[in-house]
Amino acid sequence: MKKSLTITAALGALALAFAGCATPPPAATSSASATSSATASDFKACMVSDLGGFDDKSFNQTSHDGLVKAGTELGVQTAQVQSKAEADYAQNIKSMVDGKCNIIITVGFLLGDATQAAAKQYPDVKFAIVDYAYDKPESNLKGLVFNTGEPSFMAGYAAASLSQTGKVGTFGGAKIPSVTAFMTGYAQGVAYYNKAKGKDVKVLGWDDTKKDGSFIPGQNPFQDVAGGKQVANNLVSQGADILLPVAGSAGEGALQVAQASGGKVGSMWVDTDGCVSQAKYCAVIPTSVGKAMDVAVFQAIKDAKEGTFNNTPYVGTLSNAGVFLAPFHDWDSKVTAETKSELDKIKADIVAGTIKIA
Amino acid sequence: MSTAERTAGRSAFAEYVSRHWRDWAITVAAFVLAMLIGAILMVVADPQVSANFAYLFTAPQLALGGAWAKVSSAYGALVVGAVGSPQALALTSSKAAPLICAGLGVGLAFRAGLFNIGAQGQAIWGALTAAYIGFTFELPYGLHLVLAVLGGMAAGAVWGGIVGWLKAKTGAHEVIVTIMMNYIASGMLAYLLTTAAFRRPGREDPISPEVHPTAALPSIFGQFHFGFILALAAAAGVWWLLERSTTGFSIRAVGANPNAASTAGMSVAATTTITMTCAGALAGLAGIQFALGPSANGAPVPLTLGLVGTVGFDAITVALLGRSRPVGIVLAGLLFGGLDAGGLAMQSVAQTPLTLTMVLQAVVVLFVAAPALVATILPFLKGRKLKPAAALTGGQA
Numbered sequence: 164m165k166k167s168l169t170i171t172a173a174l175g176a177l178a179l180a181f182a183g184c185a186t187p188p189p190a191a192t193s194s195a196s197a198t199s200s201a202t203a204s205d206f207k208a209c210m211v212s213d214l215g216g217f218d219d220k221s222f223n224q225t226s227h228d229g230l231v232k233a234g235t236e237l238g239v240q241t242a243q244v245q246s247k248a249e250a251d252y253a254q255n256i257k258s259m260v261d262g263k264c265n266i267i268i269t270v271g272f273l274l275g276d277a278t279q280a281a282a283k284q285y286p287d288v289k290f291a292i293v294d295y296a297y298d299k300p301e302s303n304l305k306g307l308v309f310n311t312g313e314p315s316f317m318a319g320y321a322a323a324s325l326s327q328t329g330k331v332g333t334f335g336g337a338k339i340p341s342v343t344a345f346m347t348g349y350a351q352g353v354a355y356y357n358k359a360k361g362k363d364v365k366v367l368g369w370d371d372t373k374k375d376g377s378f379i380p381g382q383n384p385f386q387d388v389a390g391g392k393q394v395a396n397n398l399v400s401q402g403a404d405i406l407l408p409v410a411g412s413a414g415e416g417a418l419q420v421a422q423a424s425g426g427k428v429g430s431m432w433v434d435t436d437g438c439v440s441q442a443k444y445c446a447v448i449p450t451s452v453g454k455a456m457d458v459a460v461f462q463a464i465k466d467a468k469e470g471t472f473n474n475t476p477y478v479g480t481l482s483n484a485g486v487f488l489a490p491f492h493d494w495d496s497k498v499t500a501e502t503k504s505e506l507d508k509i510k511a512d513i514v515a516g517t518i519k520i521a
Numbered sequence: 522m523s524t525a526e527r528t529a530g531r532s533a534f535a536e537y538v539s540r541h542w543r544d545w546a547i548t549v550a551a552f553v554l555a556m557l558i559g560a561i562l563m564v565v566a567d568p569q570v571s572a573n574f575a576y577l578f579t580a581p582q583l584a585l586g587g588a589w590a591k592v593s594s595a596y597g598a599l600v601v602g603a604v605g606s607p608q609a610l611a612l613t614s615s616k617a618a619p620l621i622c623a624g625l626g627v628g629l630a631f632r633a634g635l636f637n638i639g640a641q642g643q644a645i646w647g648a649l650t651a652a653y654i655g656f657t658f659e660l661p662y663g664l665h666l667v668l669a670v671l672g673g674m675a676a677g678a679v680w681g682g683i684v685g686w687l688k689a690k691t692g693a694h695e696v697i698v699t700i701m702m703n704y705i706a707s708g709m710l711a712y713l714l715t716t717a718a719f720r721r722p723g724r725e726d727p728i729s730p731e732v733h734p735t736a737a738l739p740s741i742f743g744q745f746h747f748g749f750i751l752a753l754a755a756a757a758g759v760w761w762l763l764e765r766s767t768t769g770f771s772i773r774a775v776g777a778n779p780n781a782a783s784t785a786g787m788s789v790a791a792t793t794t795i796t797m798t799c800a801g802a803l804a805g806l807a808g809i810q811f812a813l814g815p816s817a818n819g820a821p822v823p824l825t826l827g828l829v830g831t832v833g834f835d836a837i838t839v840a841l842l843g844r845s846r847p848v849g850i851v852l853a854g855l856l857f858g859g860l861d862a863g864g865l866a867m868q869s870v871a872q873t874p875l876t877l878t879m880v881l882q883a884v885v886v887l888f889v890a891a892p893a894l895v896a897t898i899l900p901f902l903k904g905r906k907l908k909p910a911a912a913l914t915g916g917q918a
Binding site for chain 2: 209216242243244245247250251253254255256257258261262268273274276277280281284337338339340343379381382383398406428508
């Protein structure tokens with residue numbers, strides 16, 4: 164026993180010795196920090212997440228992509244903090260102020276109060292918040308909001324056209340405006356389809372007259388993949404065969420349900436193109452409702468760096484490509500040419516204002 | 522006869538000292554081991570730093586220098602963020618206060634042989650009630666705070682007391698009951714936040730109005746607030762209860778051996794109920810800290826679904842680390858508060874991911890909760906009579 168252990172240890176040491184014998188490339192010997200600081204500017208852009216991490220393949224990650232892009236393309240310094248509890252939001256923002264950040268981007272509706280308080284307290288720092296628009300923002304506070312109802316309307320229309328059972332479903336992570344906007348648009352898109360085609364496709368999980376629907380229960384709904392799976396299963400057992408989960412990373416539960424259904428159920432994705440961020444589920448994702456937070460975040464940082472920052476909220480729409488319906492990818496053959504041309508027409512109508520989503 | 526007694530007494534004392542010494546040594550060793558593992562994880566997780574290990578023998582300064590820079594900046598940030606400035610100390614105290622309170626709630630129950638997994642639900646009720654009193658009523662300074670604190674503690678006490686009563690009357694196992702009560706509490710919070718009484722006017726989402734300043738825990742220095750004093754007072758109270766009162770003697774007796782306690786004429790049922798009621802009140806006090814304690818911007822955070830975070834579960838680790846003794850729990854709470862505060866600095870200053878600080882905490886607890894593991898890794902700490910079970914629950918004083 165002891166002998167074998169010695170031999171293993173000796174072999175391990177030998178392997179380590181071999182692994183450690185490579186010759187370093189000449190570039191690596193010069194200090195890495197020296198090369199990067201040559202291009203980096205003094206401007207520092209920082210980000211505070213909500214409870215979802217920067218690896219949620221959805222909401223926070225997309226916003227963080229904008230920060231990373233600013234770091235590489237504008238050469239600004241970056242820093243980020245991930246929040247652990249709702250009680251920490253104010254503290255986390257303060258830690259970024261203490262970190263000498265020039266602009267702080269907070270990600271998520273839930274940071275609305277804390278961000279406004281911080282903007283009042285630190286007038287010299289610029290703030291931008293994803294998903295929150297203030298009625299009277301401070302001069303150093305910019306809301307970045309997205310009319311996600313518009314592409315969701317198109318997604319609802321597409322879902323209704325794809326449904327075999329005559330029922331489609333949706334659910335959210337929490338009843339907050341940035342989530343229910345998707346569900347409202349989705350339901351109204353289905354209703355528009357019914358009216359145009361004389362059909363009666365039902366929406367499960369969102370009642371557009373009561374403005375209420377299915378949400379993942381619990382304290383950490385946006386991280387609760389198992390909870391998302393349970394809600395998705397409920398909707399499927401009631402007959403829904405196309406789902407729209409609006410729940411950050413917890414939406415993966417719906418993708419799992421779709422994948423296990425053997426092609427009977429499809430589940431869309433939100434915030435990013437799911438076929439890219441959740442590539443292993445691409446076969447079950449009909450389309451995704453995109454929200455170009457990375458673009459908005461990048462622009463806010465760029466404006467702040469160049470001194471053109473203002474407090475007018477940024478509103479992402481179909482017409483400025485701040486929101487979009489992602490390509491159909493694997494489902495392209497299942498969506499009829501007729502539906503595709505109708506979707507183009509709907510998009511034009513939404514941009515023109517003839518279709519209104521409320 | 523008397524000589525024999527004295528000898529027995531002295532050897533018991535000697536054994537106590539030797540075990541006590543080992544407890545401390547193992548706790549410290551658990552820390553060092555956890556930091557080492559954390560350091561390895563940091564190096565492995567950073568592709569830039571770990572890539573340099575390919576040149577370990579040809580250019581050791583690259584690999585080791587890079588690793589040292591990474592690890593020292595992270596741990597440096599941890600220390601500075603936890604104790605490096607008056608603000609850092611204030612933050613540590615405000616993070617520690619709820620952990621101490623809830624840890625006392627869990628630890629007290631441990632001493633009676635009860636596993637109180639329900640501190641989470643009890644804290645939710647404490648926060649909910651205190652916040653409700655705080656934002657609904659208009660009362661003068663002082664009175665408002667006292668009412669909110671008492672209300673929150675009472676709500677936690679009721680929530681914990683139900684468990685004790687169920688256990689005493691029906692024998693329902695407190696682990697299962699408390700876990701289920703946690704779900705009920707968070708469900709109730711979610712429901713109440715949709716009602717007109719709790720939801721902020723003009724908002725669709727589950728968020729309460731702001732607590733009136735009259736009910737906020739007064740700040741002493743920044744985030745070092747009155748709640749921390751309350752937490753220390755609670756610890757002193759629990760110490761007195763356990764070590765100086767008849768009830769505390771019953772609690773310890775029931776915890777050591779319920780059958781013997783019952784034979785000696787103590788009511789196990791009454792002791793169980795009383796213990797869980799007190800434990801609930803303490804956990805409720807933890808919830809109050811979240812609802813009424815000033816945040817970084819000076820005002821208490823309004824009530825939301827996740828306001829109390831995971832304090833009830835963190836409290837279990839605090840109670841374990843503190844060996845279920847009030848002084849130990851205060852120290853463990855300060856330590857975890859410091860890790861929390863320093864963890865934030867690790868993120869914001871040294872750009873270490875949040876998950877790593879959480880792994881660090883988990884590894885500390887893993888080693889502390891399993892003293893035999895540390896003793897196996899470091900054989901010189903292995904005593905003849907290491908009793909993990911007794912050390913774990915603090916079954917005897």
